[in-house]
Amino acid sequence: MAIFFEFVFNGAVLGIMYALVAVGFTLFFGVLDVIKFSHGDVLTLGAFSGLIAFLALQLVGLDLPFLGLIFVLLVACLVTGAIGAGIGQLFVIPMRNSSAFNILLMTLMIGTVIRESIRLFYPNGANPKAFPSLLPKTPIELGGVFLRLDSLILLALGFAVVFLTHWLIRHTKLGLAIRAVAQDGDTAQAMGIPFRRTVLATFALGSLLAGIAGVMHGIYYSEINFSVGLLLGIIGFSAAVVGGLGSIWGAIIGGFTFAALQTLWVVVFPDASGYRDVFAFAAIIIAMTIFPTGIIAERYSERV
């Protein structure tokens, strides 16, 4: 029973990371009806810029336990937010009226540019890099269940970020603008909402969520790899699709569903845990066959 709870807990940490990526996809799709596939690689970039920030801190000689984490997160958010908005400004907005395939291929290629740049230009970038343990790994016992303190904090952090995003969308002026653009860009413009600025803000917001997810991923696995973004991007996209593109709660449910599937496979077939991803992708293909627009169907009336 205790082992079962540990699996559930680890699955939940994975789930919240997937959910953060999926929320980004949902936001982009909400405001501009595009899929920005460079998202996963923006996540990798966030993790690497967090790593560089930590190394810079060490170089200066500052070794602060919690402030260090906040600094790393801030740098990661800044870099990914800027890159996300930049990709939106230079490539996605000018192309928004061309076919879905062109945008998809283009953003995939932009992601490839980011991925290859990390591999080639980060020192020894082709090999996995150790990620600093910014949080104490102290094991905690809760009624016979052993949990790692850092995972617990990550889970709380993830939920906090998700709720903050939800609050931002629901209760701020920017959120109102984002929701207006998502419903009808032209009418929103006619009402005096700056279209381009709102879209760019959404891109920055979604991308910095990926940056946070990247740092969380690094802390959780204690290492990062240049190619991690491709897989996480696809998982996040699948999660957003399964939850129904355009809905934040759908994205979160999708993220947890995906993590649950992976964890379930490892629990049920511990000998074949290598097939975890094969199973997860097969499950996506089957789920898409049965529910072509997501399990929670895409809602055209209200988005984000």
Next chain:
Amino acid sequence: MNPLRVVSSVAIIAFAVVWTIVVLAAEEQWQVGAALAVAAVAIVAVSRMKAGAELASLLTDSGSWVVWTIPVAVVAIAVAIHEDHFQLMMLASVLIYGLACIGLTIQFGYAGVINFAGAAFFGVGGYTAAVMGSTGVPSLLILLAGGFMAALIGSIIILPVLRTQGHYAALITIAFGLLFRSFLEVNPALGGPQGLKVEGASVAGHSLLNGITFGSFEASFYLNYVLLALAAFTLFFLLARNLEKSWIGLNLDAVREDTVGASVFGINVAGWRIFAFVVGNFLIGVAGALFAMMQNFIAPSNFTFSDSLLMLSIIVLGGIGNLWAVLPAAILVVVFPEKLQGIGEYRILVFAILVVLFLRFRLAGLFPRAIRQFRREVGQ
């Protein structure tokens, strides 16, 4: 037909042949760089001049005989470099990737069905060749079997693709591509990450490992693979070209351009999508089997998602839907990274940037597909 027009077109093709020989045989970095610069100038000049337009219309509008230029040109190139293993292998690779890209053109260029798992279907063909190689089945049958396996798996993947649209359909092919690779890596029966050895091809009892000798003419055994790949490429090129020109091609164009409109006119949209996807995957599978036989060895790392993107780069750079553009674009994508040692490591980065710029600023590619001329086709 205006004789002057034919002369200028033949001159351009002859120039392209000489240029390809120079590129393949180039030893020094500056030669490769100069060839690239010449190509850039030539492409801009030809596409601006009337001769370029005439060549394009000659290639698209003439009867099937015009396809003979491919074997004639490739044999000329192959004879010129007949002694060098590496150069011939690259020529064969260009033809093999070109064959796979004909498949992608039928899928995406004609019917508009997205396939982000090109390398996976290529791999299905390759692994079929690896598994069947030791059973003593004739090589040409193995090539067909590779195509059939890829088509078979494609016909399963097409079901979810048909039910979904746009982004969702793309996700399915991407998921399949990743699934295929991770399946190969964890599956010990197919060699795992180390891969499998593949039997070389033999045609009519003659192993292709024995080079052709002909008096004083002694060729590398890779010449055999060039000829085999050339035969397959030319055959399927001809079929694809006739397909495009026939009523089938017209239906595929209609399905791609306007799904609803096509179905209003009684075109079976789902049927044509299945047709294009399955036929395209067959070609990709044949190409994969041929590639595996030539390489003698395959591993999951040959069939990554990046390789799928590289194949798509070929058709996007060449010009989506233009069959003739596949060859020059394949030369650009396959040969140059090998030749320019400086960019070998950076090739995926360079092509990703190139494709992004093309999609952003020149969507039609280097050699845009010609618009269908109905009057002429009816008049023939």
